[in-house]
Amino acid sequence: MRTAKSTWIIAFIFICLPHWGLLAQQHFQGRVYDMRSGLGLADVNVKVMDGGNVYAVTDSLGGFSVAALSGRIVLRFTKIGYEGYTGKYIFSDGMIRVMLQPGPIDIEEVQINTGYQWIPKERATGSFVNVDTEQLAATPGRSVIEKLDGIMPGLQFDKRTVGPTSAGSPVVTVRGMNTFLTGSSAPLIVVDNFPYEGDIENINPNDVESVTMLRDAAATSIWGARAGNGVLVINLKKPDLSGRTAVGWSSSLSVTQKPDLYYLPTIGSSEFVDVELFLYSKGHYRSALTGSNAHRTVFSPVVQALYDLEQGRIAQSDVDAVIAGARHHDYRDEMLEHFYRGAINQQHHLSISKRTGGHSLRFSAGIDRLDGVGNLQGGQANTRYSFNLNNAYRFSEKFRADLTVYYSRVDNHTGGGHHYPFNPGGGKSTLYPYARLIDERGQGLVIPQDLNLRYADTVARDLLLDWRFNPYEEINHIHNGSHTSKIQPVFTLRYNPISQLQLEAIYSGDFQYTKSGTRYGMESYYVRDQVNRYTQVNGNQIHRPLPVGDILSYGHSDLTGNKVRFHAKMDEHLLGNDRLSWILGGEVSDVQTTRSTQRVYGYDPLLRVSVPVDHVARHPLYLGSTGTIGSGQGFGRGVRRLVSFYGNASYVLQGKYILSGSARRDASNVFGAKANERWNPLWSVGLSWNMHREGFVREIDWISNLKLRLTHGHSGNLGGGTTSDRVVINYLSQAQYTNLAFANISSPPNLFLKWEDVRMNNYAIDFGIFDNRITGQIEFYQKRVTDLISRDPIDRTTGFNYMDRNVAGIDGEGLDFTLNLDPFKGPVTWKMGASFSYARDWVTVYKGGISSTSTHVSLGENSVMPVVGRSLVSVYSYRFAGLDPDNGDPLGYLNGEVSKDYAAIMRDSLHYLNYHGPARPLYFGFINNTIQYRGLSLFFNVTFRAGHYFRKNTIRYTDLFNSWNTHRDYERRWQQPGDENHTTVPSLVYPANSSRDNFYVGSEANVERGDVIRLQQIRLSYRLVHPSWRIKNVDIGVNINNLGVLWKATKTERDPDYQSIPPSRVITTNLLLHF
């Protein structure tokens, strides 16, 4: 229904709006010349100064035309390599003639968007970096953020948990981490003026004009309490105001290869069988095979056969056959063939931009379809439809309005496909490698799951449902879908009472609706298992409290956002030789979310009926004990409100010295009213010096641009958790025994809580030398995060262990260096863009609980575990003293002496651990090269990360014996005296000792440097200009992504950037047409 409503709104906008604002207007025409040569100058930017973002660009002869509603106009002309010029014109004067003087090169007529205003980069004192349309278009990707990897200088992507068979998503950070909350380190994402709510994948990257990253606190402080982690401002494409009608079409097709399952360092099936034979001979399975829990224990076919032989049920030859069959089989082959597929992603996008009188319009529509989500078989598809409509109206010289509507819909469907490896349960965590999934006729075979396969095969067959798991069949029995639609209207009114002063009011709405559900077909293992578990057998009578039929879990969630902003801004008010610009305003936002979930049983998808079940009673379970049938019921509502006031100003003195400042105050409903009173305004100041305008620098010919910038500022973080000056309670449902709703205290009264403060100093030099053939930027920053919300131990007699208080701190420093080379002018050009970043942070104050030594070793790499003086996410290890030459036991140190007391070593103080360093790179960046010859261009992108550490996996004998988790280091184990000289892998001992395993896994022998250089992308493209009269140009290109590692510091096989299988290669072809 929601969807219908949104479609209706779009239709309405289409029909009604373009007819507004057809007012009389004047077309100013003119021509721009080079003062030296007197020739017409092409590609000069012509900006209507009192016209917001109205631009025109001169044609090849220098001609231009701009529309205005009155007879008077102020125009500013800029072009790289020329001094800018501003002039006032009257329509009746006729043709405008402008001479531009080549001069100290002003390459910075780039406009950047802070999310509140567009400012010329020249005027900025803070740290802004921009990625433009062209760069975005050259990188394939479904989301804008994904595209920024490797092209946005200083944006760090931690993709360790990402991969074709892992569910993680990249952790994106700007200038390090500023909070202890692992999930809250991402920058604020702003789309067209307002913080974006929801999944950024809902935005079609083809509709993105540019992305500006705000790095230092002077840049971000305008965003106040939400900007402590940096800001990414995404600017959507707007109508082209130059007046020409433009149509663009782009299509791309990319293929993602199947994942490389053989990348995982497991041991071969034959060796696995040998281990099983060894364990059987040691009686390892004895008690499990004969025990009372044998029916719930999973055994491999080899072990089962050996036991059957012992019981006299089968002959030796049968066992030999089982073993022989197992030795040469690896189920990964079957998985690759029958469970995985190549994923195909198609993207098509059409855009039309047109101006009719005072009305300009841009419309775009896109469809993206990914077949084979997760590279899995089974009709897995994700489709995104997006429509974007922009209207810009000029009612009069002074009054303008914009209306934008963005609509997107994402449909996602997945099936019952499964990634490698299977987890059989029943005491094991990884399936034995020689499992057979498919028979000769291509039919799926059963594998053990949760229960002993033989038990599942025989237990009460005529009364219970088939209790066996057939993974191949399962693919078609589970249907998982979600649909999200989102409509965002943005309405802007601009009024210029006098030229340069503008009053602006913006309303932005956000209406998002998601429904999702999973239907387990009655044929699925999940349903059969659930039904059987609750089945009560009494003689030949059966009673099923959980009925046979599909199980359907479904939910809805919606989001409603309403945001309003008012501000006044003054653009370049002239005061003698100086210019003053300022903005002052306020905004209110209210974002509300609701959600509900539900689960029904015995569902029939055709009749749409379900069977009621008893959710209250504790039913006896077939396998023992009792259980209730979950209703999956849940409801929730969330409200986030924010009221903010902000302002900034910049003063340009003689075009050389720029002083800027900003301040912001926020209040929100997060901490309660009192917290808002304590909130200090966040502010920043900046200073910059355009040295190239100084006489003494002008004399040096080879310096074309030189600018110093210095800023100091504060931005904030909302911090985590919910606390308030009064006690906070958290409602939960279904108390034990009573089923009542109940409430727990989630935090005691917290009187002094305030928001986190991120303070940053930024020192920067921008330079351009040799006619800007070499340009670049060096920025150094220091940051100090204070009032960090962290647990503070309190008197436990109060009934609480900790309280969240503003007690912790982080310091950091870093460097961002970008360099662009464009040395040759000629038919063959070579351009290089390089970015080098250094970011380090360390904890200065922390009073919360310190995790145990062994936890730091095992989890430190992936989670924030603050320790004063160290990086937030760190790699630790136990000191390792090699292997015992007599028996291959690993040796560590305890009290300074070589020791085998593994349990004591792992309990020892954190102080005695090796601290290797951060788990996230200290240094990272990229080098892009573009070689161009006429229309043909070759682009390749090399990325690097360095200065960090990772822990490689290795063999754990306990896991090998008990849960079938294997590792190839097994082959390198100590087997005889002397081996200790060339291996660190301990000998196999039976029975396995988990402390010994854990010690070795956590020892320094398995810590490696993470430094890596990888070839991220190669692109070959060709641009054809004016191939026919209607087409302006055509771009065709081929792109290959994820080409792999060029160099790495570690000698192990693992790719340091990924903890599991690295992403597969993606090959993309694309076509762009501009009419």
Added chain:
Amino acid sequence: MRNNYVILLLIPMLLCFLGCEKFLSERPTSSVSNILSLQDMQAMMDAGNKINLGNYFGLLDVASDDFFVGKGGFDRLDDFHKSIYLWEEEPFYTLEHEPSAWTNPYHIIAIANNVLDELQEVEITKGLSRHTIEGTALFHRAFTYVNLVQAYCNAYDPATAMTDLGLPMRLSSDISLPSVRSSLAETYRIIEQDISRAIELLPMNSEFRTRPNKVAAHALMARLYLLMERYPEALEHASDGLSSYSTLLDFNRLDVSRPFPIQVMNEETIFFAFASGASILNPTRECYIDTILYGMYHEKDLRKQIFFKHENNGYYTFRGSYRGVSSINSFVGLTVSELRLIQAEALVRMGRLDESLQALNHLLLHRYEQGYFEPMTPDNQDILLNRVLEERRKELIFRGARWADLKRLNRDPRFAKTLYRRVPGSEEIHQLPPNDPRYVFLIPETVVEATGLEQNPR
């Protein structure tokens, strides 16, 4: 002129800022809130997971003489439980064990204090009264203090109570107040005051056995006075409670073939509560009933079958928890049987032998196989008292009562008893003489360090 525009723009913004306090007071998540109504308070006290379901001090039975542990079970224990079991002088509380011994019980008190402090501020919810809510909070606070006083303080002796160390009594939700140990007399005085107020406030009936009512408050008061050895008052409250509710489970009607014949929330339960778990009490980890104690049950005493399960090695494990499941958490709630036993003990100590016998016979009639129970006849006071105490031990096994009874009875030379514990798998014997300082648990060292609370002597 330019400034006028700015002012025009700022006026609505200022107006908005003045009006935004209400706008910003909306709760961020529907399930998260401040305490606003009596309903919220009721919900806080219905949170069994933080109150009566597994948060009381749970080591009282671990140190008692009702059971022993086999070697296999003992070897799997962590050092902390081993040291409690062997009555070591300074058991080392790890971070893992500290909460269940200190923070969790005090969290119950914090819940009660927050309710009591905000009680007058909140809105009335239909169907709930401030009286019930206040009585419930006072009951929970008192119940927890009664539990803690058995662990961290000496047995009550009116002669020394003014100088004996009591508990740190937290009676306000203000977490900035320092914790200081009160005298034992003060501790008991406050508990007594809380309970008597709760008796006034609580309704006669409650909808669930997890919510206290007037009977429960009388029963708690009877328990308190028994600890104080104030028998007439104990008798008064036990009788008051029993006059309102006196249903006993008839063990003849229980199904012995069920794995756990006693059902959860049975009609004998007045207030349902269990302490935090101790893995040492796990029947599947060789926690066996003391063989002498097992021998004390008469052949026709149904508790012998219903409470205990025969294991292959000839020992018996406990299956008679009022939780209705195999459990490592002692049931510490209030039952009619406990009230009968308090009544019987108080009467016999007051010399009212006939009435005492009547109470005891009434209980045992529900415990013995039908037709086999021969009501006892009055005897001399000492013999009857002995019998009452023996029945008390047999009935309240693994109910957290034994430890306080040992402490209380040790002060009487007639009942003083030295306990012995053999280190499983060795010949080493540990002793616990009567009135040993080790009868008082140490306060976790982390708490002592953080607060400067006075530690119990060793």
